[in-house]
Amino acid sequence: xxxxxLSPFNSPFAAGxxxxxxxxxxxxxxxxxxxxxxxxxxxxxxxxxxxVVTLDGEIIVKLKPVFGYLHRNHEKIxxxxxxxxxxxxxxxxxxxxxxxxxxxxxxxxxxxAGQAVPDRAQYLRIIMAELTRLVNHSCLVGFLFNDLGTxxxxxxxxxxxxxxxxxxxxSLTGSRMMCNYQRFGGCRVDPTPEWLxxxxxxxxxxxRFLDEYETMxxxxxxxxxxxxxxxxxxxxxxxxxxxxxxxxxxSGYNYDVRKVDGYGFYPRFDFRVPLGAHGDTYDRYMxxxxxxxxxxxxLQQAFRDLPAGPIMDPKSKLRGFRPKAGEAYGRTESPxxxxxxxxxxxxxxxxxxxxVRPPTLINLTLLEDMCLGHTIADSVVIxxxxxxxxxxxxx
Amino acid sequence: xxTPATPSPASAPQPFPAAGNxxxxxxxxxxxxxxxxxxxxELYNWGRSNSxxxxxxxxxxxxxxMIAAATARFDIARFGAEIFRPSPRQADLMIVSGTxxxxxxxxxxxxxxxxxxxxxxxxxxxxxxSGGPFKQGYNVLKGIDRFIPVDIYIPGCPPRPEAxxxxxxxxxxxxxxxxxxxxxxxxxxxxxxxxxxxxxxxxEHDLSPPKNPAVWQPAPSLVRPTKV
Numbered sequence: 373x374x375x376x377x378l379s380p381f382n383s384p385f386a387a388g389x390x391x392x393x394x395x396x397x398x399x400x401x402x403x404x405x406x407x408x409x410x411x412x413x414x415x416x417x418x419x420x421x422x423x424v425v426t427l428d429g430e431i432i433v434k435l436k437p438v439f440g441y442l443h444r445n446h447e448k449i450x451x452x453x454x455x456x457x458x459x460x461x462x463x464x465x466x467x468x469x470x471x472x473x474x475x476x477x478x479x480x481x482x483x484x485a486g487q488a489v490p491d492r493a494q495y496l497r498i499i500m501a502e503l504t505r506l507v508n509h510s511c512l513v514g515f516l517f518n519d520l521g522t523x524x525x526x527x528x529x530x531x532x533x534x535x536x537x538x539x540x541x542x543s544l545t546g547s548r549m550m551c552n553y554q555r556f557g558g559c560r561v562d563p564t565p566e567w568l569x570x571x572x573x574x575x576x577x578x579x580r581f582l583d584e585y586e587t588m589x590x591x592x593x594x595x596x597x598x599x600x601x602x603x604x605x606x607x608x609x610x611x612x613x614x615x616x617x618x619x620x621x622x623s624g625y626n627y628d629v630r631k632v633d634g635y636g637f638y639p640r641f642d643f644r645v646p647l648g649a650h651g652d653t654y655d656r657y658m659x660x661x662x663x664x665x666x667x668x669x670x671l672q673q674a675f676r677d678l679p680a681g682p683i684m685d686p687k688s689k690l691r692g693f694r695p696k697a698g699e700a701y702g703r704t705e706s707p708x709x710x711x712x713x714x715x716x717x718x719x720x721x722x723x724x725x726x727x728v729r730p731p732t733l734i735n736l737t738l739l740e741d742m743c744l745g746h747t748i749a750d751s752v753v754i755x756x757x758x759x760x761x762x763x764x765x766x767x
Numbered sequence: 768x769x770t771p772a773t774p775s776p777a778s779a780p781q782p783f784p785a786a787g788n789x790x791x792x793x794x795x796x797x798x799x800x801x802x803x804x805x806x807x808x809e810l811y812n813w814g815r816s817n818s819x820x821x822x823x824x825x826x827x828x829x830x831x832x833m834i835a836a837a838t839a840r841f842d843i844a845r846f847g848a849e850i851f852r853p854s855p856r857q858a859d860l861m862i863v864s865g866t867x868x869x870x871x872x873x874x875x876x877x878x879x880x881x882x883x884x885x886x887x888x889x890x891x892x893x894x895x896x897s898g899g900p901f902k903q904g905y906n907v908l909k910g911i912d913r914f915i916p917v918d919i920y921i922p923g924c925p926p927r928p929e930a931x932x933x934x935x936x937x938x939x940x941x942x943x944x945x946x947x948x949x950x951x952x953x954x955x956x957x958x959x960x961x962x963x964x965x966x967x968x969x970x971e972h973d974l975s976p977p978k979n980p981a982v983w984q985p986a987p988s989l990v991r992p993t994k995v
Contacts, residue, residue, distance in 0.1 A: 534835075
């Protein structure tokens with residue numbers, strides 16, 4: 373049997389849906405191997421993601437990610453819908469952080485149409501985006517510990533905080549998860565002073581939760597043993613593959629779109645970008661914790677400096693919106709990495725081409741490199757530390 | 768605690784009626800005296816309805832709300848359904864939480880077939896019911912009820928965790944009303960009703976077959992006679 377037989381393209385898994393989930397394969401270099409299909413229904417693949425893993429004993433010698441189980445035709449639907457009509461769909465792209473996805477799309481359309489955004493709306497956008505980052509990162513840490521085998525407990529703490537932030541989102545926008553908040557040229561609703569006071573209180577109390585969380589998790593011996601030196605990703609490889617977000621910064625490469633691009637009003641804010649040194653799972657975990665602390669700083673500054681004024685640009689058009697022919701790429705630092713929308717307009721009410729640059733799909737491309745040589749139990753932890761959301765991977 | 772027992776006006780002991788002929792009011796009266804009368808069917812259904820083990824199986828956005836329903840604030844454990852099993856062999860309830868694409872539909876049907884009876888299905892969210900906002904997409908199944916029988920539909924995009932809990936309570940009521948014998952017996956005690964359904968193939972253009980006519984029939988639509 374040749375090495376080509378090992379290719380998942382030749383395996384019964386890749387061809388169709390039928391076939392066993394485990395099969396033995398022979399390899400001239402390794403001897404008897406086992407090919408295991410993990411997913412699409414698997415408790416630790418964070419959705420309907422599938423890995424075809426070839427194992428030598430417990431060690432991974434080959435890993436092939438299989439996508440497309442949640443391909444919901446987001447881009448094609450958006451090309452047949454008006455610009456504003458796609459806004460609710462962007463909520464469902466990255467369903468843990470609808471606010472940042474809304475913003476990325478609004479940013480792209482505003483670039484396309486040359487639309488200005490009032491100051492108050494810019495601050496509100498930053499408030500929403502950073503609150504979303506708190507939600508995403510705290511939940512991600514909970515899920516990561518689920519993968520490490522803590523059986524739900526850290527996730528309960530994370531969801532406790534998430535519910536508080538989601539209550540704020542709900543009272544403001546009417547929906548817990550699918551906020552649909554940003555508009556081209558501003559935001560949809562203006563928060564009341566009571567809302568801002570409640571949000572500010574929550575943010576001031578958030579470091580207490582982080583301290584509690586870190587006391588439980590960061591120094592945990594099992595956590596250290598399972599994550600340090602596991603899934604190392606070096607910076608050069610990460611840059612070549614286009615990895616962005618906390619995964620890239622954990623490898624020590626300083627790239628944050630909030631600093632590089634300075635979109636919105638981020639240049640007015642004083643915050644630091646945490647950097648890792650080893651690029652392993654532990655560093656990726658610490659990136660999230662440190663970023664949450666920086667987000668709290670940004671939020672405190674935003675609540676302090678929030679100006680009064682309109683939240684929508686008076687020149688913005690909601691109905692009959694037809695940007696001039698042209699193209700634009702708007703990108704933001706979503707909690708998972710660089711999220712970009714590329715739009716081509718031909719002057720009609722719907723985009724001629726609509727393309728999403730999903731951070732998590734591109735971050736997944738190096739999954740095999742991170743997992744090779746580790747045990748199959750570690751692959752689950754490495755996947756958890758990448759922070760994927762399948763709505764965005766498959767779109 | 769229980770309400771104080773009202774003194775019985777009857778001095779002479781009355782004949783004790785059979786359990787089947789008791790009205791609800793009479794049984795409630797007996798319960799207040801500390802006497803529980805029940806049938807095996809009722810006891811069995813009561814036990815089952817309070818220990819539904821869902822399949823730990825998230826498809827998309829709704830799965831996050833399903834997890835939220837399991838966490839401390841909503842606490843699905845109050846209804847005995849907190850034990851999410853990753854294996855379909857150990858699960859009683861399949862919560863189809865999210866968009867079912869055509870690539871995923873065969874796996875969902877296979878998971879349903881792997882679950883042992885008695886088993887129930889909740890279609891959570893607009894996508895699982897009908898395709899939802901993604902219905903016009905070329906790759907989205909327009910409702911999981913085209914392939915497997917659905918007991919409870921929970922609308923919403925995504926439904927709140929409270930809505931999922933309400934759906935679960937509805938399911939419990941359904942289980943409590945199930946008959947174990949007779950012509951209206953539940954599926955899991957009948958041998959003439961199948962609980963396994965053919966798994967569709969992910970074909971070149973569509974699922975084949977695109978629906979299971981034994982499970983799903985299109986809603987009757989207005990057919991306008993054409994002028995000749």
